[in-house]
Amino acid sequence: MNILRFKKLFIFSLTTIVISTSSPFIPHYSLGQEMIFPANFSEEYFEKLDPNSLENIYRNEKLNFEIRYPEEWTYFVDEHQYTNYITFSSRPLSDPKMSPRIADGEAKVEVYVLKNESLKDISTWVEEFIENDPFKPEVKNSWNLVVEREKAILHKLNTAGMDYYVAYVPYNDKVLLFIGPTVNNKYALNFLQMLKSFNA
Numbered sequence: 179m180n181i182l183r184f185k186k187l188f189i190f191s192l193t194t195i196v197i198s199t200s201s202p203f204i205p206h207y208s209l210g211q212e213m214i215f216p217a218n219f220s221e222e223y224f225e226k227l228d229p230n231s232l233e234n235i236y237r238n239e240k241l242n243f244e245i246r247y248p249e250e251w252t253y254f255v256d257e258h259q260y261t262n263y264i265t266f267s268s269r270p271l272s273d274p275k276m277s278p279r280i281a282d283g284e285a286k287v288e289v290y291v292l293k294n295e296s297l298k299d300i301s302t303w304v305e306e307f308i309e310n311d312p313f314k315p316e317v318k319n320s321w322n323l324v325v326e327r328e329k330a331i332l333h334k335l336n337t338a339g340m341d342y343y344v345a346y347v348p349y350n351d352k353v354l355l356f357i358g359p360t361v362n363n364k365y366a367l368n369f370l371q372m373l374k375s376f377n378a
Contacts, residue, residue, distance in 0.1 A: 224323050224332075229375035232368070236264065243349065245289065246375035248368050262291040266372070268365055285365035287372055290355040300348045304331050307346075307353075313337045326378050334361065345373050 232246035236253055247253065247266045254265045266287045294303055308315060318341065319334040330347040343358030343366065354376070358369035 219321070221321055221323060224321070224370065224374065227371055227374045229371040232371050232375060236266070238264075241291065241349075241352075243354075243376065243378045245372055245377075247287070247372055248365075264289045283364065285359040285363050285368075286357075287359070287365075287369050288355075288357040290357070292353050292355055293351070294348065294353045295351050297351060300329055300331055300346055300353070303348075303353055304333075304346045323373075325373060326376050330373075332373075343369060347373070347376060349378060 229246050233249045234247050234251065236245045236247060238244070245264075245266075248268070250268075252267050252269075254267070256263055256265070266289075268284045268286075292307075298306070308317070315335040315337040317333050318336050321332045323330045323332050323345070325345075325347045326349075328348050330345060332343065332345045335342055335344055341361040343356075343361065345356040345358070347354040347356065356369070356373050356376075358373075359365055
């Protein structure tokens, strides 16, 4: 499927999710060439990651959390009625809300702040979230992680022929959705470090 057509179709389908679930989700997919995500990735590997090599720190004063990100990356914050999200990019984006993709070899990591007002456990929340996704992504792998002393979930998903990473981190009455690069992107390891760096 053409990536631009896929993007337009997904944005159209988003309207249905917003109305029916109040949990909108607008992923932007990035394409890359190299694969450095560890083939033997495990919960133990994640625990040993050191995120402090990421020099920049994004601070969200409103929700009181921090995320580290790589030097020379940029970020963009979007807040509106349905979704708050932060886009971290390995190169500047002229219009991060509308760009269907970025250059090969580059990457975006997006963090969506979604509601969990009924305080469902993260496993239940994730299961319902995927069920409501109009594209019905295939869960190809799943790991239980600990992020900021809370149980979190990392998935490798496949949608429209693309494998990519998504992490779900509970935070008070919300869930932070970390959308990673495609699995063959050279910044996949940075995505893990950014996830590990989440600090409330």
